[in-house]
Amino acid sequence: MNKILQLAIAFLRERKARTILTTIATAAAVSMVIWVTSSYEALHKTYDEYANLALGRYELAIAPISGEPTDFVPPESIAPLLDDPAVLAVDAMWAGRISVLELKDQPLPGDQPGGGGGSGSGSNSPLPSLMFLATDAPEPPFEMLQGEWIDSTAEDASGELPSIVVRADVAKRHGIAVDDRLTLELPRPNQAGETTLPVRVGGIVNAPTLFGAGSTGIPMLTPSSGQAFLSVPLVERVTGEPFQISLLGVAVDPEADITKFRFSWGPRLSDHLVPLQFQQAFEIEEALDQASAAQNVRMQSYAATGVAMLVAMLVIFCSLSMGVTERIRQYAILRAVVLTRGQVGLLIVIEGLVLGSIGLVVGIALGWGLLKVVESLFSSLLYHGVGFGTSSLTLAAIAAIGGALLASIIPAYNATRVKPVDAMAPRQSSTDASSVTWPSLVIGSILLAIGPLVAFVFPPGESRIWLAMAASFASIAIGFVVLAPSIVVFVDRLLGPLLARIFAIDTKLLASQITNNIWRTVGASVSMAFGLGLFVGIQVWGFTMLEAFVPGDWTPDAIAVIKPGLPVDQVDKIAALSNVDANRCLPLVVEQPRLVDDLTGSADRPSVIRQDNVIIVGLDPEGAFAGENPLLQLDWVAGNPEQAVARMKQGHACIVPDHFLKETGLKVGETLAVDPPRNAGATAVYTIAGAVRLPGWHWQTKLTGLRPRTHRAAALIFADYDSVADDFDLPVASHVWFSYARGEADVEAIERAISGMVDALAIDRTGDEEISARVVSIDSIRARLLNGARRWLWMISVLPLVTLLIACIGVLNVILASVRARRWEFGVLRSIGFTSSELARAILVEGLMIALVAGVLSIGFGILSGWCGAALAQYVSFFGGLHPPMVIPWLPIVIGVLIVQVLGLLTATWPAITIRRTRPMPLLQAGGDFA
Numbered sequence: 041m042n043k044i045l046q047l048a049i050a051f052l053r054e055r056k057a058r059t060i061l062t063t064i065a066t067a068a069a070v071s072m073v074i075w076v077t078s079s080y081e082a083l084h085k086t087y088d089e090y091a092n093l094a095l096g097r098y099e100l101a102i103a104p105i106s107g108e109p110t111d112f113v114p115p116e117s118i119a120p121l122l123d124d125p126a127v128l129a130v131d132a133m134w135a136g137r138i139s140v141l142e143l144k145d146q147p148l149p150g151d152q153p154g155g156g157g158g159s160g161s162g163s164n165s166p167l168p169s170l171m172f173l174a175t176d177a178p179e180p181p182f183e184m185l186q187g188e189w190i191d192s193t194a195e196d197a198s199g200e201l202p203s204i205v206v207r208a209d210v211a212k213r214h215g216i217a218v219d220d221r222l223t224l225e226l227p228r229p230n231q232a233g234e235t236t237l238p239v240r241v242g243g244i245v246n247a248p249t250l251f252g253a254g255s256t257g258i259p260m261l262t263p264s265s266g267q268a269f270l271s272v273p274l275v276e277r278v279t280g281e282p283f284q285i286s287l288l289g290v291a292v293d294p295e296a297d298i299t300k301f302r303f304s305w306g307p308r309l310s311d312h313l314v315p316l317q318f319q320q321a322f323e324i325e326e327a328l329d330q331a332s333a334a335q336n337v338r339m340q341s342y343a344a345t346g347v348a349m350l351v352a353m354l355v356i357f358c359s360l361s362m363g364v365t366e367r368i369r370q371y372a373i374l375r376a377v378v379l380t381r382g383q384v385g386l387l388i389v390i391e392g393l394v395l396g397s398i399g400l401v402v403g404i405a406l407g408w409g410l411l412k413v414v415e416s417l418f419s420s421l422l423y424h425g426v427g428f429g430t431s432s433l434t435l436a437a438i439a440a441i442g443g444a445l446l447a448s449i450i451p452a453y454n455a456t457r458v459k460p461v462d463a464m465a466p467r468q469s470s471t472d473a474s475s476v477t478w479p480s481l482v483i484g485s486i487l488l489a490i491g492p493l494v495a496f497v498f499p500p501g502e503s504r505i506w507l508a509m510a511a512s513f514a515s516i517a518i519g520f521v522v523l524a525p526s527i528v529v530f531v532d533r534l535l536g537p538l539l540a541r542i543f544a545i546d547t548k549l550l551a552s553q554i555t556n557n558i559w560r561t562v563g564a565s566v567s568m569a570f571g572l573g574l575f576v577g578i579q580v581w582g583f584t585m586l587e588a589f590v591p592g593d594w595t596p597d598a599i600a601v602i603k604p605g606l607p608v609d610q611v612d613k614i615a616a617l618s619n620v621d622a623n624r625c626l627p628l629v630v631e632q633p634r635l636v637d638d639l640t641g642s643a644d645r646p647s648v649i650r651q652d653n654v655i656i657v658g659l660d661p662e663g664a665f666a667g668e669n670p671l672l673q674l675d676w677v678a679g680n681p682e683q684a685v686a687r688m689k690q691g692h693a694c695i696v697p698d699h700f701l702k703e704t705g706l707k708v709g710e711t712l713a714v715d716p717p718r719n720a721g722a723t724a725v726y727t728i729a730g731a732v733r734l735p736g737w738h739w740q741t742k743l744t745g746l747r748p749r750t751h752r753a754a755a756l757i758f759a760d761y762d763s764v765a766d767d768f769d770l771p772v773a774s775h776v777w778f779s780y781a782r783g784e785a786d787v788e789a790i791e792r793a794i795s796g797m798v799d800a801l802a803i804d805r806t807g808d809e810e811i812s813a814r815v816v817s818i819d820s821i822r823a824r825l826l827n828g829a830r831r832w833l834w835m836i837s838v839l840p841l842v843t844l845l846i847a848c849i850g851v852l853n854v855i856l857a858s859v860r861a862r863r864w865e866f867g868v869l870r871s872i873g874f875t876s877s878e879l880a881r882a883i884l885v886e887g888l889m890i891a892l893v894a895g896v897l898s899i900g901f902g903i904l905s906g907w908c909g910a911a912l913a914q915y916v917s918f919f920g921g922l923h924p925p926m927v928i929p930w931l932p933i934v935i936g937v938l939i940v941q942v943l944g945l946l947t948a949t950w951p952a953i954t955i956r957r958t959r960p961m962p963l964l965q966a967g968g969d970f971a
Contacts, residue, residue, distance in 0.1 A: 044383055047374075048391040051363060058359055058853050063398045065355040065849035066440055070403025072842055073439045075410045077432040096181030096247070096263045098131075098289035099298060103261050105315045105750045113285035114312050121288075121305075126296035131177035134275055135261055135286035137169040139225035140268075141236065170210065173266030174275035174283065180205070180245055181263040181289060187218040187243025190271045202277075203242030205269040211244045218243060224278050237278060245269065261287050303643055306652070307715065310634050315717055315749050351843055352443030354567040355850035356395050360388055360451035361563060362857040368458055376460035388452040389445070396444025400437060407436070477529045484523030488904065490515035495908040505915045512908050520569075520901045524562045524893070528554055531893050539888065543881045549874065550882055554889050557858065561890060564854035568894035568940060569901065571844030575837050575936050576902020577909065582833040583929045584910040588922035590825060591736030591818055594673050596624060596779045598787060598817040600794050601745045605772030606801070608761075613797055619785035620778050624671045627773035629658040629765045632749035633714035636723055639704040640754050648738065649699055649921045651754040654714065655741055656726075658764025659777070661688035665695070665758075671777060672758075678708045679730030687729040688760045694726040697734040699922055700755040716768050717749060724767040726759055735924070739825050744775065744816045791815040834932075844940065852947045855887055859951040866955055867963025880952040884945055887952075891944025895937045903928060 052059045095101055104111035113132070121130050180189040185208050206216055216222070220241045229235050247264045272283045292301060302318050309316035364371070371384055379387070491512040494500070500508040532555045540550045554561040600614065608627050615625040632655050640650040664671045665681040674681075677698040687693040694712075706712065706728060713725045737756040741747050746756070764770065776794075795813040859866075866879055907926045914920035955963075 043378075044387050045390055048387055048394055051367070051387075051391060052394060055363070057856065058362070059395070061849050061853050061856075062355055062359040062395050063402060065846050066352045066396060066399025066443070067402035067406055068846045068849075069349075069351045069355075069443070069843075070400050070436045070440050071407035071410060072839070072846075073436045074404060074407025074432055077435050095289070097179065097291060098181065098263065099292040100290040100302070100318050101262055102288040102290060102309065102316050102318055103286065105310070105317045111314050113288055113316060114314060115285060117309070117312055117316060118288065120308070121290065124301075124305075126293045126301055127290060128293055129177075129289075129291040131175055131181075131289040131291075132283075132285040133177075133263065133266075133287040133289065134172075134174040134272070134284055135265065136172060136275075136279070138172050138227075138278060139169045141223040141225055170267040171265055172204075172268050172270055172275070173263065173287075174270050174272050175289075176272045177289070180243075180269075182245050182247040185244045185246040187241070189243060189245075190269060190274075201238055201240040202271070202274045203240045204274070205243040205245050206241055207247045207267050208244050210267045211241075216241055216244075226278055226280070228280055239270075239274070263287070263289055307634055310653075310717060310749070311715065313718065317750065349439040349443040349446070350570060351567075351846050351850075352396065352399065352440055353447040354563065354570065354847065355447075355853070356392050356444050357447035357451065358560075358563045358567065358850045358854050359395065360392055360447060361454075362560070362853070363391070364388065364451045364455050365557075365560075366857070366861070371455055371458040372460055375458060381456045384458065385452040385456045388455050389448040392444040392448035392451075393441065396440045399444075400440035403440065404433075404436060477526050480522050480524070481526040484519045484521075484526065487515045487519030487522060490519075491904060491908045495911040499911075499915070505912060509909070509912050512912065513905055516901060516905050516908065520573075520897050521562075521566055523900075524566055524897060525558055527896050528558055528561050528565065528893050531889055531896070535892060536889065539885050543885050545878055545881050545885065546874075549869070549878065550885060553882065553886050554893070560854055560858065561893065564851045564890050565893035565897060567847040567850045567854075568844065568891060568944070569897035571840045571842075571847055572894060572898035572936050572940050573901035573905070574840035574843065576898050576933050577906040578837050578840065578902075579833060579929050579932045579936075580903050580906025580926070581909045581913070582829065582836075582906075583927040584906065584924055585913065585917070585919060586825075586829045587735065587924035587927050589736055589739050589919075591740045591821055592734070594675070594732075594734065595736070595740055595818050596671055596777050597785070597819075598778060598780070598790070598815050599744045600776040600778070600790075601812075601814045601816060602774060602776065602794070602798055603812045605770075605774050606776065606798065607772055610797065610801060611773065611776055614776050614778065614794055617790060617793055619781055619790050621781045624663075624669065625776065625778035626659050626663050626671055627761070628775040628777055629761060629768070629770040629772075630746050630748060630774055631656055631717065631764065631768040631770065632747055632753060633716055633724070633768065635754070636713040636715055639706070639712065640700075641703075642754070646752075647917070647921055648752065648919045649703055649754055651752045653750065653753055654700075654712075654755045654757050655746055655753045656694070656714065656757045656759055656764055656768075657746070658759055658761040658770070661685045661758075661760050671779070674732040674734075677731045677733060681730070684730035687727065691760060691763045692724070692726050693729040694757045694759040695730045695732055696728055696757050697737065697755050698731045700757075701728075701731050703754070703921065718769045722767075724763075726757070726763075735922075739821055740818075743821050743824070746775070748774075787815050787817050787820075837932075841936075841939075844943065848943050848947050851887070851890060851944070852950065855883070855890075855948050855951050858886070859883060859955060863958075863963045866958075867960050867965075870960040870963060876956040876958075880956040883952040883955060884948045887944040887946075887948025888941060889944075891940045891947075894944070895940050898940070899933065899937065902933070 102113065102117070104113065115132075118130050118132065121127050175190075184205075187205070188203075190203055190205055201221065204222070211217065218241055221238055222241065223236045223238050226235050226237060247266070270278075276283055292298060306318065309318070375381070375384060494508050494512045494515075532551075532553070536550050536553070537547050539545075540547045606627065611625065611627040614620060615622040632653055634653045638652050640652070642650045642652045659671075662685055665674065666685045670681070674695075678701065679695075684693070684695055688695075696706075696712075701707065704712075708728050708730060711725050711727050713723050716722055716724055734756055741753065741756060742751075747753055791813060794815065798811060798813045869879060870876065910924070910926070914923055
């Protein structure tokens, strides 16, 4: 064993440049794994700990669906909850910001002259406004660190200063201690004319925090959102208003089934005048993941491991394969003298493991350095710091050692086939390209067909979708690897002569340059194609999935969002504007009721279209769907506009998107029942009169206020104006949908004109109801969506591009070995009249041809895998179920292919310069060095 290890190390030392390059590539792949996985571990640890503690002693929280600070929980919702035997406690909380002043030199009532005012002695200076939670809960939601919990009755009886409780991180940051006295700044003077109210810090609570600044960064109210806590009587004194409930903390019996409890109470909570919803620890963590893309980082951590392992495998494979090819005679002598067939194979495996181990150690060191840089730059986000976790080291070891073992299999097998007699007559290292072209073409094409067959012809059920994905991607990847020799021959014979003319090289000099050792070329090309193929696949998959969310041509040019609403008889004034098409301008009433029955199966697996509610829009059916130029230019899948309009005019008929029929199993002519939020129990029933395609309705509704209740909906449904207005008590139109009179329009001018109309109209208003008018153009929605999607897709494309750069080191190894093996041949060519410049250009063209093969492989693999991946994702992705057509974003693909061509030329530059600078005699003297 020691002799074999010594031989392996000696062989590696013999080719120092190759060993160094292979180690660098492997280390870079390992550091990529360390970087991604460790960063995710730190981020997820922070989020996981926060999410599990954010609700404190409560299992559930209840808050308004809208998330608006002006919406409060109706007090009548508490009693029914308390009557449920599964509920142990329901604590009401008010949430709001209050400005705080530190009392420094100002004496407080009862102080001796010159008294210190607690630990905050000094000058009077303001604190930032803090998020206060007011509650009469008898117990704190979190563990008390110091002092006591708020007790309003004790304060009233003793006549002492009212007390508040401060969160631990806030107290530490501002130097606040128990018994310190602070001043709350009143938003308006009280009856005594006071503008401030002194309070005492009675305790410090150890509530969880996410960031150093104490902000959760998500639009979700939880007990941990409070930076300080005060009693209900005290908040009424501060605000001068009656106590209102922003949040309910619900403690549930540990023996109760939380899932059943939630789904039994969900419809009842949504029936209140202000619809309510539950939130649980996993939902908080989900919101955090969405807020900071942590979920993407988690996916990238596992993807990085697989990518790094394959990159390490390809790079080490190229290195070991070249070594086996060059040392056939040496292996034959070793077989004749001392080593058995198994020991020769073990020698190759150990050589690969040494390369993988060195790369692992160097990669860990490099990854640690990168993490320290990340920690210093993003310390406020990575609240728990960064470091190597067990999973990071395990995944890094899998990438390096696993890649090395996989890379050793074929070279070890080839080495074991060497016979002692080969020392006298070594085998030819080249393979006849024609002998592998047709078999690779046939077998590769069959493998490529499996992916589309699984994705489109024989789609699996949801329970077997992951197996189908694995089979589809594996068959596509293996198919292109098998097809690679045919593509090498294609590039050599069709593009070789063209490149020879472009680079002014003799065609004979370039003929068969990449097919003489076809497997070496295949290995280099596959190495480069791996990263670019992933990049192309991500782009195709991303833009294909995005197509379902980009508003289509069916939607009008703009929509006016009017608060509190506009009487229908006033819409003609908007239609009369010069920029508005008077024939394509309709008022809308909108509501978002829950489905009486869970028709979409949202309780089993929610998705973007599997929700328990729908958006129902009331509008004039004839103006929206009938005639030669209706407002909505729809593609009808079931039914037709004439019959649908006639049925809608009779009342309580609707048009639904085609995906809704597929998810629910409903058909045209059947009915769906919804529960009006403002009139619980008064079920409204609508008959389906037709189905249409509505690509992009999600973002259309997201950015235009067409989701008044919650942030998800199963479908956008159209019904007649009167039925929707009557069923859901909508006296005025909340939106006006219109098209421009000409191709383009001044959106700001239209918005100003509508705002003026709204201000001038005598509309019944209650309280402080907002009065506004906002025009959202369809172009702005598309631009916002596409710009955000492009940024996100380029962000997740960083990993494949880094992989491409790492793979170039392996390609450099291949070209160096190819040049080294042909040094004597280059010497002969120089001697018979070829110039050093011609030889250098021939090497550059070799690198370019390898990059061209990689480009063809990448485009084919990326488009096919992205297309099949988007199809299969419809069955498992939260954003699936819409089945959009394939979209090929040619601009990023062309950019990626050009990058590969440039890298191919740059990779060949060093070998080309080396040959150009070497004189013929040293090249001829190298003839005896190679088998």
